[in-house]
Amino acid sequence: MRAIGRAAQCFALFTIIATQLHLAVAHTWVERLRLISSNGTFVGDPGFPRGNVLRTSPGFSDVPMTHLLGPTIDQSTQMCSDKQQDAVQTDGSPRLKAAAGSFVALEYQENGHVTLPNNQAGKPPNRGTVYIYGTSEPQKKENFTAIFKVWNADGTGGDKRGRLLATQNFDDGQCYQVNGGNISVARKTEFPKQPDTLQGADLW
Numbered sequence: 278m279r280a281i282g283r284a285a286q287c288f289a290l291f292t293i294i295a296t297q298l299h300l301a302v303a304h305t306w307v308e309r310l311r312l313i314s315s316n317g318t319f320v321g322d323p324g325f326p327r328g329n330v331l332r333t334s335p336g337f338s339d340v341p342m343t344h345l346l347g348p349t350i351d352q353s354t355q356m357c358s359d360k361q362q363d364a365v366q367t368d369g370s371p372r373l374k375a376a377a378g379s380f381v382a383l384e385y386q387e388n389g390h391v392t393l394p395n396n397q398a399g400k401p402p403n404r405g406t407v408y409i410y411g412t413s414e415p416q417k418k419e420n421f422t423a424i425f426k427v428w429n430a431d432g433t434g435g436d437k438r439g440r441l442l443a444t445q446n447f448d449d450g451q452c453y454q455v456n457g458g459n460i461s462v463a464r465k466t467e468f469p470k471q472p473d474t475l476q477g478a479d480l481w
């Protein structure tokens with residue numbers, strides 16, 4: 278699964294996954310960021326979010342990387358989880374280095390939201406929309422309601438500290454986690470991949 282945004286220098290990225298029904302009813306997170314070359318291939322070293330806990334860490338669980346919003350969203354709702362308020366990288370998970378204007382892919386797992394759509398009723402065909410916001414002036418305690426659908430592509434929204442860099446379909450049309458559902462089975466045939474240590478047999 279790849280949502281693609283365009284980077285400006287030193288941007289902090291905030292990623293929000295929304296469906297038509299509820300904000301962040303899905304639970305997944307950006308696992309890795311990649312620089313995309315002009316021919317569409319991934320180049321350079323990968324980057325990672327603040328406070329990243331690698332899936333390959335001993336004793337890994339989803340909890341440290343999950344920041345579920347709702348059902349009530351109000352002015353105190355935080356854009357970042359408690360563990361990601363500070364721009365601090367963990368050992369082995371450096372920040373992505375990208376020149377201004379680069380295209381960047383944000384990789385995440387579909388967690389069944391694409392391949393097992395009937396697990397929760399009412400999923401839209403694109404499985405929800407990923408909103409990617411960036412700022413060169415990140416602050417602690419960024420308030421969700423001051424950014425989501427307030428910052429805009431021109432940088433003239435709200436307090437004007439950031440921009441909407443991209444909106445993307447949650448489903449990139451190729452991703453799958455391996456399961457017995459017909460979508461996963463069909464995609465595994467259409468987009469085969471060699472298992473690797475980070476993604477396993479799944480295709481992010």
Ligand SMILES: *[C@@H]1O[C@H](CO)[C@@H](O)[C@H](O)[C@H]1NC(C)=O
Nearest residue numbers: 314315316317318319320321
């Ligand atoms: C794509 O571009 C990258 C970076 O410039 C280069 O290393 C790679 O060989 C290119 N791949 C192809 C298939 O042209």
Ligand SMILES: *[C@@H]1O[C@H](CO)[C@@H](O)[C@H](O)[C@H]1NC(C)=O
Nearest residue numbers: 352353416417418419420423
């Ligand atoms: C978030 O909202 C609180 C309460 O209104 C405010 O004190 C704080 O400055 C806001 N945070 C940012 C980064 O603007």
Ligand SMILES: *[C@@H]1O[C@H](CO)[C@@H](O)[C@H](O)[C@H]1NC(C)=O
Nearest residue numbers: 392458459460461462463464
């Ligand atoms: C999966 O099954 C559903 C329900 O029968 C069907 O609507 C859909 O087209 C199938 N998708 C694929 C990729 O086979």
